[in-house]
Structures are given as structure tokens and as C-alpha cells.
Amino acid sequence: MTSPDLALYHYDGCPFCTRVREAADRLGVSLELRDILESADHRRELTQSTGSQTVPVLRIEEASGEVRWVPESAQIIEYLDGRGGT
Ligand SMILES: N[C@@H](CCC(=O)N[C@@H](CS)C(=O)NCC(=O)O)C(=O)O
Known part of the structure; x- marks a missing residue:
């Protein structure tokens, strides 16, 4: 079975994001990290998709x-x- 691609929209200094990143590390799940404060493209993707x-x-x-x-x-x-x- 092929695994899905997982991308986490987040930023440093967000405690809820830290909780998710730490859980992924603990569980051994790979995530692509997309920082919305560092990338206007990622910020726009997030806003367009979630409102x-x-x-x-x-x-x-x-x-x-x-x-x-x-x-x-x-x-x-x-x-x-x-x-x-x-
Ligand atoms: N209940 C949400 C809370 C998420 C939350 O409050 N995120 C903050 C950053 S830590 C945020 O994005 N605030 C800005 C906004 O909502 O526009 C969760 O557990 O994920």
C-alpha cells in the first residue's frame, strides 16, 4: 500500500504546532513542514483551502x-x- 503524502502547515512558536510536530517525531511519522510565516505560497494555499x-x-x-x-x-x-x- 502506498502511503499518503503528509504536509503540516505550521509555524515556529505556535504551541499547538509544536505538539503535533512532537507527536509525529514520537510516532515515527514523516511530515513535510510548510511554515506559513516563511512562505507566502504556503500561507496562500492554506487560506484558499481552509478559509x-x-x-x-x-x-x-x-x-x-x-x-x-x-x-x-x-x-x-x-x-x-x-x-x-x-
Ligand atoms: N484548537 C486549535 C487551536 C489552533 C490555534 O489557536 N492556532 C493559533 C497559533 S498557535 C493560530 O493559528 N492563531 C491565528 C489564527 O487563528 O488566525 C488546535 O488545537 O489546533
């Missing part, structure tokens, strides 16, 4: 090309928990 600039948000791209956006640190960690080790 706000609140982070963290996880972008999940399945092998089929289907894309889902998961807001809320607790929901993201729950998702990562289910993927542990991938």
Missing part, C-alpha cells in the same frame, strides 16, 4: 490524488497515531 490562517493543519494527499485538509491539533495527532511508523 483561515489558523494552524496547525495537516494536508493529506492520497496516492489516488485525493486531498484532505485536517485542522485541529487533537484531530491531527489522532490521525498520526493511526499511521504510526509510516
Whole structure:
């Protein structure tokens, strides 16, 4: 089975983002980190897709090309928990 591509929209200094990054490390899940304060492109993608600039948000791209956006640190960690080790 092919793993989905995971990208975390975040920024340093956001405690909810830190919680998600630490959970990903602990669970051994690889995330591409997209800092919305360092990249106007990432900020625009986030705003266009979710309607706000609140982070963290996880972008999940399945092998089929289907894309889902998961807001809320607790929901993201729950998702990562289910993927542990991938
Ligand atoms: N309940 C959310 C809270 C997220 C949150 O408050 N994020 C802050 C940064 S730590 C934020 O993006 N604030 C700016 C905004 O909402 O526009 C979660 O657990 O993810």
C-alpha cells in the first residue's frame, strides 16, 4: 500500500504546532513542514483551502490524488497515531 503524502502547515512558536510536530517525531511519522510565516505560497494555499490562517493543519494527499485538509491539533495527532511508523 502506498502511503499518503503528509504536509503540516505550521509555524515556529505556535504551541499547538509544536505538539503535533512532537507527536509525529514520537510516532515515527514523516511530515513535510510548510511554515506559513516563511512562505507566502504556503500561507496562500492554506487560506484558499481552509478559509483561515489558523494552524496547525495537516494536508493529506492520497496516492489516488485525493486531498484532505485536517485542522485541529487533537484531530491531527489522532490521525498520526493511526499511521504510526509510516
Ligand atoms: N484548537 C486549535 C487551536 C489552533 C490555534 O489557536 N492556532 C493559533 C497559533 S498557535 C493560530 O493559528 N492563531 C491565528 C489564527 O487563528 O488566525 C488546535 O488545537 O489546533
